[in-house]
Amino acid sequence: MTVIEGVHADHGATFREVGGRRVVAHYGRPERTHRAVRNVVGVCEFGYGVLVVTGEDRVDYVDNAVSNRVPDTDGEGTYALLLDPQGRVETDMYVYNAGERLLVFTPPQEAAALAEDWQEKTFIQDVDIRLATDEFAVFGVHGPKATEKIASVLHQASSPEPALSFNRGELGDAGVSVIRTDNLAGEESYDVVCGADDAERVFDTLVNRGLNAVPFGYRTWETLTLEAGSPLFETEIDGALPNDLGLRTALDFEKGCYVGQEVVSRVENQGYPGSRLVGLTVDAVPDPGAAVSVGDEHVGEVTRAVESPTVSGPIAMAKLDWDYPDGDLTVSVDGEDVPAERRELPFVDGSAVSARLPTYE
Structure with a gap:
């Protein structure tokens, strides 16, 4: 407690x-x-x-x-x-x-x-x-x-x-x-x-x-x-x-x-790496574990998502295959494939930068 x-x-x-x-x-x-x-x-x-x-x-x-x-x-x-x-x-x-x-x-x-x-x-x-x-x-x-x-x-x-x-x-x-x-x-x-x-x-x-x-x-x-x-x-x-x-x-x-x-x-x-963490904007908030796809190919999953008060809409973090194919991303929400757009992290520039911000070379 x-x-x-x-x-x-x-x-x-x-x-x-x-x-x-x-x-x-x-x-x-x-x-x-x-x-x-x-x-x-x-x-x-x-x-x-x-x-x-x-x-x-x-x-x-x-x-x-x-x-x-x-x-x-x-x-x-x-x-x-x-x-x-x-x-x-x-x-x-x-x-x-x-x-x-x-x-x-x-x-x-x-x-x-x-x-x-x-x-x-x-x-x-x-x-x-x-x-x-x-x-x-x-x-x-x-x-x-x-x-x-x-x-x-x-x-x-x-x-x-x-x-x-x-x-x-x-x-x-x-x-x-x-x-x-x-x-x-x-x-x-x-x-x-x-x-x-x-x-x-x-x-x-x-x-x-x-x-x-x-x-x-x-x-x-x-x-x-x-x-x-x-x-x-x-x-x-x-x-x-x-x-x-x-x-x-x-x-x-x-x-x-x-x-x-x-x-x-x-x-x-x-x-x-074999995979990477990325940011997504989505039309609706997906559940953790929701599948992320390009066409019919599964390329990763959502780790968490929220309705962002600052971005004024749903945002998500997702773990995607490092070499996922080019194409439009979708996320499964309530059994439907919803369009998603990859966004650079962070979503919001505040007064400081998180030391955990994913960094890949």
Whole structure:
């Protein structure tokens, strides 16, 4: 469940489950909220799973397990993938060096199994992995005025500047860590991390103090990230090959061995992926998994689609064959083939560019 469900309910929230965790779906009028985030700033409670990794070998251990370099400097972080032996994504994660410990943020449904798996594989290394999801709250702050918002309420620290770096400070009388994130909504973005006991006060400060911010839920998050061209774990990333996702920000091909690296490197060296993520505009919103065709030939499928408040019409992200034939694209909607047009990602140019924007060479 959310850390402050009663507070969200007081704001008129309706709820849904994401990865087995109860989160805010929306607060009513999500299209209007979407525009408020695009124009100013909004706040969303995210339902991450959290691992705490301690011990002298903590950095080396996690670095050897994942696809990107784990920083050894306090206050720095990275976005990384855990890959299976075939090079497909088992989970994605953010890893932050917090001095004497690493904080690992995962999709909520992946945290418990990851903690158990890593703890079983420590062998003689000085590493301890602990599931700590219930100890933290994480609030995303997104919008062209996000930096101004953070500056208006953060004390004892300045807003962090490099992506995935963080500073420690105070919001009101609550200690927080403020992370400059990777702009998945296509806007300036921060995550504010606090202890669960401080969550209500931190949320109130973010929404009502300094520059006001609109609270928003996962429905708005999904429309924002799709407009920004950001693949998400549940809909695009889970089980995929990183090269097919164009997810270069999560990979360091020069680092040491990790599970699946040889497979990923071999795919990279073939010169092109087997498929690619593209944007589509459609006359009606298709379901996830809807077939995309050229004539009678199946060339891919929709990963997700929304009615975009900014584009003012249905948009979709789709996984298409890399070398699909020329011709008019169609998408299956309610058993009918509906015309679709390929669009370059992102659909919307905001105040920042998503670090997950698919990039192919």
